[in-house]
Amino acid sequence: MRKASKNGLRKLIMAGIVVFLLTGCSATTPTEPNGGSNDQASAPALPAPELLQFNFGFFGQAEKTAGSNENFFNAAIRVAVIEVITDFILIPPVAAISLALHTVPSPQDDGSYLWVYTWVDGEEEAQIRLRGRVEGSRVAWELRVSSTEETSPIVNELWFEGETWNDGDTGFFRFHDFGRNNKPIVARLDWDSNGNDQELIFTDLDENPGDELAWRKTGSVGSVEFLDSSEDELWFIRFDESDGTGSLRADDYNNGEEACWDDHQNDIACSPAI
Secondary structure: OOOOHHHHHHHHHHHHHHHOOOOOOOOOOOOOOOOOOOOOHHOOOOOOOHHOOOEEEEEOOOOOOOOOOOOHHHHHHHHHHHHHHHHOOOOOEEEHHHHHOOOEEEEEOOOEEEEEEEEEEEEEEEEEEEEEEEEEEEEEEEEEEEEOOOOOOOOEEEEEEEEEEEEOOOOEEEEEEEOOOOOOEEEEEEEEOOOOOOEEEEEEEEEEEEEEEEEEEEEEEEEEEEEEOOOOEEEEEEEEOOEEHHHHHHHOEHHHHOEEOOOOOOEEOOOOOO
């Protein structure tokens, strides 16, 4: 099994900070939607905001006890750090999609639909223009932003674009750093929700291309994995919400060997691999 270096994770964090800084504001409130009584039923389905967020609720109540749950507690601390980072990265784009749900889209001459709304933070404003167009079985999306910042105004810059299908349950967004030459793609978010299975993957495409953070769940069984592609190393946390069991494997813990816990989150020896 592969392990992950901390340097790779640091690169991924920095890529996410770049994405966060592109929003131009910290608090958001929608303005009245443009247009009037448009036929919103014909507009393409927006992805549900919850599909774009990592869900680490299983580890939310972790408490350190007298030396019996070191493995679970170590995993929970790692998840807590990851949760802060992913919230920091994904709250702005998730908020942008969430606001669109409360905005009436306008049909365009090219067959696309356009959602126009505004984020407000004190005297600063950022206008969002989200465009979706059905192309066969998929929907092509692009979200552009303009802001009123005096020092570095933003004018209709492409923040992220991508595609969805299965009524928004599956898709991807690619994030651009429009503050740099050629406005490169710096990160990608992929998601898939299909009945009992869910998956969300955030990938660094800039500082350390190919590094990825993945959350997966099938029924009650879930995992958190980080891949350092340059070192071909992986660490993981696995858990079962139905009985509370799980395990952790990371290069800086337990000599890089898998560390397990039981249904009371107490340390136990891991079962031999079959």
